[in-house]
Amino acid sequence: MISIQNVSKWYGDFQVLSDCSTEVQKGEVVVVCGPSGSGKSTLIKCVNGLEPFQAGTIVVNGTSVGAPKTDLPKLRSRVGMVFQHFELFPHLSITDNLTLAQRKVLGRKEDEARTKGLALLDRVGLSAHAAKFPGQLSGGQQQRVAIARALAMDPIAMLFDEPTSALDPEMINEVLDVMVELAREGMTMMVVTHEMGFARKVANRVIFMDRGAIVEDAAKDEFFGSPRSERAQAFLSKILSH
Amino acid sequence: MDFTQVIQAFPSLGNGLLLTLELTVLAVIGGVIIGTALALARLSSIRVLSWLAGFYVNYFRSIPLLLVITWFYFIVPFMVGWVTGTNQPIGAFTSCLIAFMMFEAAYFCEIVRAGIQSISKGQVNAAYALGMTYPQAMRLVVLPLAFRKMTPLLLQQSIILFQDTSLVYAVGMMDFLNVARSQGDITGELHTFLLFAGLVYFVISFGASTLVKRLQKRLTV
Amino acid sequence: MNYNWDWSVFFKSTGIGSEIYLDWFIAGLGWTIALSLSAWVIALLLGTVLGVMRTLPGRFAARAATVYVELFRNVPLLVQLFIWYFIVPDWLPEKIELWFKQDLHPATSAFISVTVCLGLFTAARVCEQVRTGIQALPRGQSMAAYALGLRLPQVYRKVLLPQAFRIIIPPLTSEFLNVFKNSSVASLIGLMELLAQTKQTAEFTANLFEAFTLATVIYFVLNMGLMLVMRTVEKRVRVPGLIALGGK
Numbered sequence: 246m247i248s249i250q251n252v253s254k255w256y257g258d259f260q261v262l263s264d265c266s267t268e269v270q271k272g273e274v275v276v277v278c279g280p281s282g283s284g285k286s287t288l289i290k291c292v293n294g295l296e297p298f299q300a301g302t303i304v305v306n307g308t309s310v311g312a313p314k315t316d317l318p319k320l321r322s323r324v325g326m327v328f329q330h331f332e333l334f335p336h337l338s339i340t341d342n343l344t345l346a347q348r349k350v351l352g353r354k355e356d357e358a359r360t361k362g363l364a365l366l367d368r369v370g371l372s373a374h375a376a377k378f379p380g381q382l383s384g385g386q387q388q389r390v391a392i393a394r395a396l397a398m399d400p401i402a403m404l405f406d407e408p409t410s411a412l413d414p415e416m417i418n419e420v421l422d423v424m425v426e427l428a429r430e431g432m433t434m435m436v437v438t439h440e441m442g443f444a445r446k447v448a449n450r451v452i453f454m455d456r457g458a459i460v461e462d463a464a465k466d467e468f469f470g471s472p473r474s475e476r477a478q479a480f481l482s483k484i485l486s487h
Numbered sequence: 488m489d490f491t492q493v494i495q496a497f498p499s500l501g502n503g504l505l506l507t508l509e510l511t512v513l514a515v516i517g518g519v520i521i522g523t524a525l526a527l528a529r530l531s532s533i534r535v536l537s538w539l540a541g542f543y544v545n546y547f548r549s550i551p552l553l554l555v556i557t558w559f560y561f562i563v564p565f566m567v568g569w570v571t572g573t574n575q576p577i578g579a580f581t582s583c584l585i586a587f588m589m590f591e592a593a594y595f596c597e598i599v600r601a602g603i604q605s606i607s608k609g610q611v612n613a614a615y616a617l618g619m620t621y622p623q624a625m626r627l628v629v630l631p632l633a634f635r636k637m638t639p640l641l642l643q644q645s646i647i648l649f650q651d652t653s654l655v656y657a658v659g660m661m662d663f664l665n666v667a668r669s670q671g672d673i674t675g676e677l678h679t680f681l682l683f684a685g686l687v688y689f690v691i692s693f694g695a696s697t698l699v700k701r702l703q704k705r706l707t708v
Numbered sequence: 709m710n711y712n713w714d715w716s717v718f719f720k721s722t723g724i725g726s727e728i729y730l731d732w733f734i735a736g737l738g739w740t741i742a743l744s745l746s747a748w749v750i751a752l753l754l755g756t757v758l759g760v761m762r763t764l765p766g767r768f769a770a771r772a773a774t775v776y777v778e779l780f781r782n783v784p785l786l787v788q789l790f791i792w793y794f795i796v797p798d799w800l801p802e803k804i805e806l807w808f809k810q811d812l813h814p815a816t817s818a819f820i821s822v823t824v825c826l827g828l829f830t831a832a833r834v835c836e837q838v839r840t841g842i843q844a845l846p847r848g849q850s851m852a853a854y855a856l857g858l859r860l861p862q863v864y865r866k867v868l869l870p871q872a873f874r875i876i877i878p879p880l881t882s883e884f885l886n887v888f889k890n891s892s893v894a895s896l897i898g899l900m901e902l903l904a905q906t907k908q909t910a911e912f913t914a915n916l917f918e919a920f921t922l923a924t925v926i927y928f929v930l931n932m933g934l935m936l937v938m939r940t941v942e943k944r945v946r947v948p949g950l951i952a953l954g955g956k
Contacts, residue, residue: 295851322857332852336870336947345866346856380949391852398856549931550924551889553896554903558920561910565711650784657896664787678795685787692782 246271246402246433247292252301254287254457261287262298263457269402274434276444279454280480285437286329288454289404292435293317293324306401322350325395329407331387333379333394339366340375343394351398358397365393369423385416392423402433409440439484445469453477489676493683496670503666504687510584510662511649517588518648519641522595527625529600540596547593552586553654559586560658579660591648598640602633639703646695650688663687717915718922729909729919736905737926743822743891743901748884750827755834760864762839773835780832786893788829793821793897818899822891830887837879841872874945881938885931902926 247269254262262284269275277285290296292303294310294317303310308320333342343362347353353361366372369389371382379387388408395403405424409417421443428434428447438444444451444465451468453461453476461468461477472478493500528540547555563582606629614624634641653664661669664684671680718730761773780788797808797817808817845868853867873880895904906923910916 290851293855295854318854318857318859320857321855324855326852326855328848328852328855330846330848332846332848334849334853334867334871335950336874346858349862349866350857378948378950380947382949394856546928549885549889550927551892551903553892554906554920554923554927557903557907558916558924561916561920650782653784653786654893656786664784664790668790678798681787681790681795685783685791688784688787689779689782693778696782 246273246306247435248302248304249288249292250302250304252288252291252298252303254284254291254296254298254300261457262291265301265454265457265459267452267459267462269433269435271433272431273449274428274432274436274447275450275452276448277435277437277452277454278439278441278444278480278484279460282456283454284457285452285454286406289406289435289437292404293321293326295321295326318350322346322398323401325392325398325400325403327388327391327395327403327405327408329411331379331384331391331411333387333391335379337378338375339371339377339379339382339390342379342390343397346394347397362393362397365396366390368396369393370419383416384412385419388412388416388420389423392420392427396427402435403427405434405436405438407437407439409438441469441481441484453480455480489679490683492670492674492676493679496666496674496680499666499670500663503661503663506580506661507649507652507663510580510587510652510655511645513584514587514591514648514652515645517584518591518595519599521588521592523599523630525592525596526599526603529596530603544593544596547590548597552590552651553657555590556583556586556654557657559583559589579655579658583655583658583660587648587652591644594644595641598637598644599633602637602640603629605636606632635706639699639706642699642702643696646692646699649695650692653688711917713917714915715918717909717913717918720913722912729913732900732905732909733902733922733926736900736902739819739894739899739901740888740891743819743826743894743899744888746823747826747830747891748887750823751830751834751883751887754828754831756838756869758831758835759838759842760869762835763842764860777832777835780829785825785829785890786896789822789825789893789897792825793818796821815899818894818897821897822894822899826887826890826893829890830883833883833886834880837876837883838869838872840879841876842868844875845871874942874947877938877942877945881935884938885934888930888934889927 249265249267252262252265253260265284265288267275277289279285287296291298292305292310294315298311301311305320305324308315310317310320333339334345337345340359340362343366344353344355344358347358347361348355363372363375366375369392371386371389371393374382374386374390379390382390392408408424409420412420417440421440424434424436424443425447436443436448448465451461451463451465452459453468453472453474455476460474461472463473468477469481472481525540525543528536529544531537531540559582560579563585564577567577610628610632611624614628619627652662655662656665656668659665667680667684668677671677674680718733719728721727722729722732758773758776761769762777764770797805800808808820812820849867849871850863853863858866891901892903894901895907898904900908902923906919910919913919
């Protein structure tokens with residue numbers, strides 16, 4: 246489904262990604278972790294072309310992301326993304342947030358888009374808030390709406406960029422619950438997160454990144470049981486100690 | 488277009504430019520002084536004082552500069568005659584200078600006020616803790632700090648003022664623009680002279696604001 | 709001070725038909741408002757396009773808009789007006805030039821010159837405000853919009869501009885007020901707007917204090933009135949639950 250081959254990226258002289266390669270199969274849940282500044286957010290943003298990269302190839306469902314002829318908007322409309330800071334559009338109501346791209350990108354009719362959006366809003370348990378604006382919801386609620394917004398596009402895969410790291414602790418679980426459910430339904434997911442509990446519960450594989458490189462790419466049990474690299478061990482012991 | 492005419496007119500253009508610059512510099516100095524006084528008045532705890540300063544600022548900010556220039560041209564001689572009791576004629580330069588100083592003071596006031604307000608309460612408290620009085624704290628701590636912060640904004644406003652001095656055309660003063668225009672009329676090369684004038688204004692303003700931006704970067708780093 | 713105040717001067721006959729001096733002020737105010745509104749339309753449209761251009765990823769559009777802004781910001785308004793009024797008509801094709809100079813009423817041709825001049829002058833300022841507004845938005849907003857598959861024009865129209873405009877209503881308001889004040893330069897090329905009428909009344913009646921006081925009051929009231937209108941607009945478009953947009 247997602248194939249990343251030898252991807253490198255530089256900001257000027259500074260290399261943020263160096264020779265990253267991995268695959269995500271259909272229905273697979275891959276968790277990407279690593280210390281801050283390790284390039285994990287950058288990597289996931291390369292997958293839908295939000296960040297350009299200078300070397301290597303990324304192929305999503307048969308389409309090469311970096312190729313000049315690729316219709317990026319079309320590709321992006323097939324890949325859902327959830328951001329650290331939710332990024333709901335604050336000037337639009339929750340309903341409009343859910344329907345905007347359905348109408349403008351997929352060309353769905355107002356009614357159809359609304360029905361779809363409200364059904365997904367119900368699924369994340371927020372149908373009572375359809376007429377509100379993002380600023381009137383809590384962080385956890387906003388993030389659930391953001392997930393619903395991405396799902397409304399019927400994505401073939403979902404990218405999560407630290408979806409819980411901007412949330413107050415008591416709101417993390419409501420978002421993770423939605424994500425766990427999604428994973429169990431067989432959604433292909435690539436998730437940048439520090440939530441190792443989530444990884445243990447639903448991940449198939451865990452990728453550990455450090456200084457722009459993929460240091461470890463292993464099945465879940467292998468990763469948690471006996472991480473090969475010292476850096477991954479150090480990271481795990483630090484993150485699991487609290 | 489015939490630039491030889493422009494070159495021949497350099498002496499009178501130079502005089503015009505000198506007048507423009509003189510007006511700018513004096514108006515900036517006067518404007519900043521009055522503006523600072525106004526800012527202190529606006530921030531003062533004496534209600535009447537801050538209300539009056541606020542009214543002054545709002546008043547001048549809501550009327551066109553051209554109206555002020557024209558009006559002052561008419562009434563300043565009146566006022567001076569009334570105050571001094573004599574009937575000495577007052578030149579357009581003086582009336583324009585007063586108009587610019589008083590008008591721009593309203594704009595300078597807002598810059599200075601924002602600058603003073605940006606100084607942290609901690610600095611003021613530290614000054615008081617050292618035993619300074621209010622005027623001392625203002626003069627020795629707050630204003631020097633504030634002025635350092637506001638210098639780029641004050642200079643930016645001065646560049647606007649420099650451009651605005653061209654409005655003295657309204658009362659027939661021979662500033663740079665008016666000299667260029669009248670030379671253009673005399674020589675029949677109005678196009679050349681006006682475009683030349685535009686170029687000179689552009690070079691001075693653009694050059695000055697580039698320098699100010701560079702200064703701003705140095706001050707913020 | 710030896711001055712005879714006479715506030716009834718505005719109701720005295722100007723000696724032309726049944727006209728009183730107050731009529732001059734009303735006519736002048738009409739010109740001022742017509743000028744300012746038409747210039748503002750130009751400024752808002754062009755300024756928005758330029759402001760968007762300055763934030764586009766492509767180098768060329770951004771640079772072109774920057775050149776525009778620097779050019780129109782660093783030449784005094786009056787010089788620009790002289791150029792539009794005295795020079796540009798000569799550059800027009802001969803037919804249009806003759807039409808502009810001979811067939812049009814002098815007031816109309818002056819009106820067109822000032823409108824274009826003031827509109828393009830103010831567009832440079834509007835551009836900077838629009839750019840600031842767009843850049844004040846968190847980068848994640850445009851990322852999220854692109855991630856949903858929206859294309860660049862849609863991202864600007866649906867996501868960035870609606871938010872940016874809400875942020876910049878206060879500075880745009882003061883630019884709008886500046887247009888009103890700046891429109892007084894029209895008096896210098898003979899258009900009988902508010903300031904020109906004031907000057908004429910002062911000269912005709914010698915009641916210069918009254919004339920200028922009335923003009924000041926009109927500008928002041930106009931200013932305050934517009935400020936109130938814009939404040940209502942700001943409240944109208946305020947998004948519930950949002951205190952400071954782009955404040956992150």
